[in-house]
Amino acid sequence: MPKIIILNVGTAHALGDHASSTHPITRSGWRHAWFADRGDVIVSPVAVGRDFLRYLGETLGFDPASVTVLSRERLVTDEFLLSEDVLAELRELTGDGSGWRLMPCFWTQGVAELAARLGIGPRAGLGFAAQRGADLLNRKTHFRQLAAGAGLPLPEGSVARTPRELAEAIERHLPCTGTVIVKQDDGAGGLGNLTLTRGEAVPLPGSRETRQAGEDIPALAEEVWAALADELSHGLVVESYHDSTHQFYLEYAIGDDGVPAFLDSGEIRLRPDTDPDSTELVWVGLDIPATLPPALTAEAMHQSLRLAALTAQIGYRGHLNIDAIATTTGDLVFNEINARWGGGLVAHVICERLIGRGYADHHVAATLRDVPPAPLEDVLRTLREERLGFDRDTNEGVLVLACDPLLVNDTECLVVGATRDRVREIEERLRKALA
Numbered sequence: 529m530p531k532i533i534i535l536n537v538g539t540a541h542a543l544g545d546h547a548s549s550t551h552p553i554t555r556s557g558w559r560h561a562w563f564a565d566r567g568d569v570i571v572s573p574v575a576v577g578r579d580f581l582r583y584l585g586e587t588l589g590f591d592p593a594s595v596t597v598l599s600r601e602r603l604v605t606d607e608f609l610l611s612e613d614v615l616a617e618l619r620e621l622t623g624d625g626s627g628w629r630l631m632p633c634f635w636t637q638g639v640a641e642l643a644a645r646l647g648i649g650p651r652a653g654l655g656f657a658a659q660r661g662a663d664l665l666n667r668k669t670h671f672r673q674l675a676a677g678a679g680l681p682l683p684e685g686s687v688a689r690t691p692r693e694l695a696e697a698i699e700r701h702l703p704c705t706g707t708v709i710v711k712q713d714d715g716a717g718g719l720g721n722l723t724l725t726r727g728e729a730v731p732l733p734g735s736r737e738t739r740q741a742g743e744d745i746p747a748l749a750e751e752v753w754a755a756l757a758d759e760l761s762h763g764l765v766v767e768s769y770h771d772s773t774h775q776f777y778l779e780y781a782i783g784d785d786g787v788p789a790f791l792d793s794g795e796i797r798l799r800p801d802t803d804p805d806s807t808e809l810v811w812v813g814l815d816i817p818a819t820l821p822p823a824l825t826a827e828a829m830h831q832s833l834r835l836a837a838l839t840a841q842i843g844y845r846g847h848l849n850i851d852a853i854a855t856t857t858g859d860l861v862f863n864e865i866n867a868r869w870g871g872g873l874v875a876h877v878i879c880e881r882l883i884g885r886g887y888a889d890h891h892v893a894a895t896l897r898d899v900p901p902a903p904l905e906d907v908l909r910t911l912r913e914e915r916l917g918f919d920r921d922t923n924e925g926v927l928v929l930a931c932d933p934l935l936v937n938d939t940e941c942l943v944v945g946a947t948r949d950r951v952r953e954i955e956e957r958l959r960k961a962l963a
Contacts, residue, residue: 530567532618532648534632534639535560536604537573537869557599558930559940562874563631566590569621571609572599577933579904587918587927588881596621606638615645622646633869635662635846652784653845661843665867668711668765678838680831680862685767695749697766698724702741704768709735711765712756722752723769733775733798734863737807770861772853776818778828779849779870780836788836788848790829792876793818797894813895813940814872816879817888819948820854827860828852835865847873871895874929875942883923883944891923891944894951899939899962904931907939907962914961916954918944926958 535557557574561584564570576597585592598617600608608614622628625647632639640658643649656662664670669687676682684704688694694710701708706727712720723735732738741748756764775796780788797812820828832850839848849870852862875895879887907928911917918925923944930940941958945951 529627529629530569531565531629531631532569532571532622533560533563534571534604534609534630534642535573536571536606536609536636536639537633558932559874560633560869561597562588562878562929564590564595566594568595569618570595570597571604571614571618572597573603574601575599577904580931583904583908583928588878606636606641609638609642610645615642618642618646622648625649632846634666635844635867636660651845652786653782653843656843656845662846662867664842665839665844665848665865667713667762668864669713669762671863671865672765674838675835675862675865678835680835681860683767683770683861683863685765687763687765689763691750691753692746694753694764694766695746698741698749699745701766701768702726705770707732707738707769708741709767709769710752710756711767713761713763713765720756722756724748724752725769731800731807731809732769733772733796733809735808767863770853770855770857770859772855774818774820774824774854775851776820776828776853777849777851777870777872778818778832779847779873779876780832781847782836782840782845784845786840786845788833788840790833791847792816792870792872792888794870794872794875795819811897813897814875815948816872816875816893816895824854824860831860831862835862839865839867849873878927878942879944882918882920887923891946892948892951893942893944894955895929896941896943896955896958897938899941899959901932901935901938902962903933903935904928907931910961914957916958916961924950924954926954 557572557576558580561570561576581592581595628648630643630648635657637658637660640654643654672687684701686697688697698708707723707725710722721735723732723738724741725738726741729738729740778793779791781791782788794814794816795818797815798809799812801810835850836848844867847869849866851864855861875893879893883891911926916926918927927942929942943951943954945954
């Protein structure tokens with residue numbers, strides 16, 4: 529069954545200029561093209577080059593000419609999806625809609641209306657999406673409410689809805705570890721998070737900036753509120769900040785039957801920025817699957833499934849990823865839920881298509897988000913010359929997930945190998961070859 533892949537990535541996260549074709553979020557236009565198969569339609573924030581589609585088709589085994597990319601070089605909002613020209617083009621491509629399915633990153637109100645206008649459906653979960661139900665699952669304030677109700681282990685924290693409540697929450701939770709994290713209600717990738725500390729103000733995982741918590745907490749709260757709150761905010765979340773040994777996620781897909789199916793897991797890789805003045809750590813990528821101690825794995829699966837089941841019970845259908853950490857004291861703490869594609873979903877899908885289901889029993893993967901920008905042709909030539917490209921015989925090597933033709937954003941790669949050490953070895957060779 530052909531599908532319409534809707535790259536409405538980030539549209540719920542206040543990205544600013546909707547017409548931007550250079551914002552890092554546009555990288556998803558290339559990375560998520562890997563979801564495509566024969567006859568699919570991709571609704572993308574940016575055009576996807578034919579050379580890149582040709583590379584995808586050759587790798588995955590389908591005719592790239594059969595894939596249509598619909599783009600206007602702007603973010604894919606609900607308004608964009610339901611505009612007359614986009615609707616007309618989609619109707620021409622899909623006919624009466626029968627035999628088609630939708631694959632959006634976010635199940636928004638506009639996606640539900642698009643399904644109705646194109647005649648696609650019926651599908652479980654559309655009624656929930658039509659009432660903006662996914663908003664319940666993509667806000668930091670709602671996460672604490674739902675997770676507390678489900679009994680998940682959470683960091684000490686609370687929801688603040690005014691600058692005064694924010695100051696009170698900071699004063700209440702700061703003594704727990706000497707550091708608190710303040711989270712924007714709608715934010716992605718840590719871009720909406722600030723940490724406040726009594727200790728040294730250094731870059732910390734999950735935060736865009738660490739500030740010193742002085743004596744005047746009310747004044748600090750006013751500054752933080754002005755920086756993070758907006759007209760769409762339902763408040764800010766304040767939590768005690770814990771040092772961690774593992775930062776990981778677990779991803780589920782909730783099907784029409786309402787049963788959560790576990791898909792994949794991964795750990796976040798971070799490193800210090802080479803710029804000493806940088807206020808945040810560099811996100812290197814993801815290690816897939818997450819390599820956790822057995823008892824921690826069992827507990828994380830048990831607890832996260834409870835939350836996934838709750839989201840299914842209230843009506844959500846689609847992808848769901850749940851973030852957690854293992855603290856240095858050995859405790860499991862959950863800190864976020866997102867009703868959308870996870871950052872590692874593309875890697876998981878590629879590995880299943882190239883290696884097969886259950887690939888994680890004998891292979892591991894790593895995404896690399898910080899490879900210097902270069903033309904796709906140059907990167908592919910280097911992979912061939914250095915014999916680094918993915919090999920179907922050994923099921924090891926490098927795949928190019930995204931490559932910015934404007935050379936503004938970094939290249940993104942996927943490295944696959946039989947062991948984590950083997951993946952690191954291939955990664956090192958790749959970085960040297962592209963240096």
